[in-house]
Structures are given as structure tokens and as C-alpha cells.
Amino acid sequence: MALAANTHGRVVHTCTLSSKPPTLFSRSTAAVPGHHAHSLRARFEVRAIAERATWLPGLDPPTYLDGTLPGDYGFDPLGLGEQPEDLKWYVQAELVHCRFAMAGVAGILGTDLIRVSGISNLPVWFEAGATKFDFANTTALFFVQLLLMGFVETKRYMDFLHPGSQAKEGTFLGIEASLEGLQPGYPGGPLFNPMGLAKDIENAHEVKLKEIKNGRLAMVAMLGFIVQASVTHAGPIDNLLTHLSDPFNKNIVHALTSS
Incomplete structure (x- = not known):
């Protein structure tokens, strides 16, 4: 032996x-x-x-990334997650950024399709923030968004510090039972899990993995949208139509060299 x-x-x-x-x-x-x-x-x-899959074939992953986290492929070249408390926080930060990126990609592509098709005269996504609305001025909208986002982020942070505390009775306008916060980052309930895809959140490994993979892809897509907007000053649908019209001459290589 x-x-x-x-x-x-x-x-x-x-x-x-x-x-x-x-x-x-x-x-x-x-x-x-x-x-x-x-x-x-x-x-x-x-x-x-x-046989564990890593982000770089043959890589020996850090000991603190043992493969138990959703989407853990041993990627931490800067060693940010060496401390357990830091690792928990970075896991939640990535999860939130993934969800924001997925919402952003869906919103940008959806509004761009509406704009390009001529259904509605919407601004391109990188100019939407400067749009003035008749029902409220920009300053009022900014402070309303600041208050709402601040409230949500505070609730999320409190749930991170004390898991399950924000689902207790009397903590959220009497609708706590609809949230069912069983795990930090996964509030669940009829509001956030209406289809009941992950009722047993502790064992929903496949669903968590799919979410984190799609979220990472969305973050890369958002980076691509930002670079495209900076170089071409056009939306993603416009860029796609331009590329399809002449794939060999209108692509990322020609765009970067001409800029």
C-alpha cells in the first residue's frame, strides 16, 4: 500500500x-x-x-478551487479567492454581473432589432442614456433608479451576511414568502423562480452551471458590444448586417485597421 x-x-x-x-x-x-x-x-x-476539466489543459488548479462551485475550472491567476470569505464574495459578484450582462445583451439586441426594423424610432443602445422623456426629467429618473437599486443591493448584501434573513416575516412588505431565500444569490420563490426549475437549490448543480456559463458568455458579448460601438459607432444589428453584406471586406480586421 x-x-x-x-x-x-x-x-x-x-x-x-x-x-x-x-x-x-x-x-x-x-x-x-x-x-x-x-x-x-x-x-x-x-x-x-x-480528468477534471480546467480552463487551461494540464493545469493544476489551486487547492481552494476544488470543483464544487458551479463553473469552477480552476481559473484564478491572481489568487483573489485564496481566503474563504473573499471567495464567497467573488462568487456572488460574478453571479450578479452575469445576470446583469444577460439582461443587458437581451435588452440591446431586442431594442436594436426594433430600431433597425423600423417598428419604433428607438435610440441606439449607447445613446439611450441621454434620451429625455416627457413623463420625467433625467435628474428625477436618476435618483429614483439610485434609490431602487440601492435598496435591492442593500437587501442582497444583508442576505449575503446573514443567509435567509431577508425572507423572514416582516422584512419586505409582507411578501417574504414569495421570495423564499434559501441560499445567497438564489432568492427563488414565485417571483424569481416562477417555473420551479430549481426548487431544491442545494442540488440544482446543472441549472447553476448553465446559468453561470450563459452569464460568462453574456459578459464577453457585452465587451464585444462596447468595442464595436467604440470602433464603428453603430449597434450590433447594424454591424451584423454590414458584415453580411460583404464578409471578406467588412469584418473586425478591416474595421480595426481603418479606425
Whole structure:
């Protein structure tokens, strides 16, 4: 029997089976209750660690990123999550940014389609913030948004500090039962989970993974929208139509070189 340390810093047992019969100075694994089962579990654990997908093939992930978090591929080149409390905060920060990015991408593409198709005379997304509305002035809208977002973010932060505290009776206008905050970052309930896709949030690993993957893709898309707007001064649908009209001459390479 040999001892081997895995990538998580734990010591696991490995066992080599021999065809030689047991002697006075050798011990059969069958003589130790549960030894064979333990050896098999250890081998499966080592194999699972060896086959774990990482953001860079062959990378040895940090010990604090053990693969239990949704979308954990061992990516932390700056070591920001070394402290457990910092890691919890960064997980929540990424989750919120993913959701904002997904909402932003959907909003930009939806309004751009309406604008380009001529259904409504909407401003392009990077000029929408300067639009003046008849029902309220810009200053009033800014302070209303500041108050609403401040309230929501404060509630989220309090739930992060004290999980489940914001779903207690009397904490939110009497509709706490509709939120059912079972885990930080996942309020759930009829308001945030109307289809009941993740009622058992503790075991909703596949749904969490899909959300974080789509959120990361949305953040990359938002970065692309920003770069496109800065270079071409046009919306994403306009950029797509321009590219499709002449793919070989109207693409990102020509746009960057001409700018």
C-alpha cells in the first residue's frame, strides 16, 4: 500500500494487487474489512481529479478551487479567492454581473432589432442614456433608479451576511414568502423562480452551471458590444448586417485597421 497526496492536499490510499499468494510476512487485502472498497473509492477519486476539466489543459488548479462551485475550472491567476470569505464574495459578484450582462445583451439586441426594423424610432443602445422623456426629467429618473437599486443591493448584501434573513416575516412588505431565500444569490420563490426549475437549490448543480456559463458568455458579448460601438459607432444589428453584406471586406480586421 502507498500513500499519495492529491491536488486538494488530502492524502489518499492506493493499492497494488499482486498475484503472489500471501505469506507469513505479507497481508492480504481481504483480511482488512472494507479495505478493497476503500481502495476502489480512492482510485475513482484520483481518476476524477485527473480528468477534471480546467480552463487551461494540464493545469493544476489551486487547492481552494476544488470543483464544487458551479463553473469552477480552476481559473484564478491572481489568487483573489485564496481566503474563504473573499471567495464567497467573488462568487456572488460574478453571479450578479452575469445576470446583469444577460439582461443587458437581451435588452440591446431586442431594442436594436426594433430600431433597425423600423417598428419604433428607438435610440441606439449607447445613446439611450441621454434620451429625455416627457413623463420625467433625467435628474428625477436618476435618483429614483439610485434609490431602487440601492435598496435591492442593500437587501442582497444583508442576505449575503446573514443567509435567509431577508425572507423572514416582516422584512419586505409582507411578501417574504414569495421570495423564499434559501441560499445567497438564489432568492427563488414565485417571483424569481416562477417555473420551479430549481426548487431544491442545494442540488440544482446543472441549472447553476448553465446559468453561470450563459452569464460568462453574456459578459464577453457585452465587451464585444462596447468595442464595436467604440470602433464603428453603430449597434450590433447594424454591424451584423454590414458584415453580411460583404464578409471578406467588412469584418473586425478591416474595421480595426481603418479606425
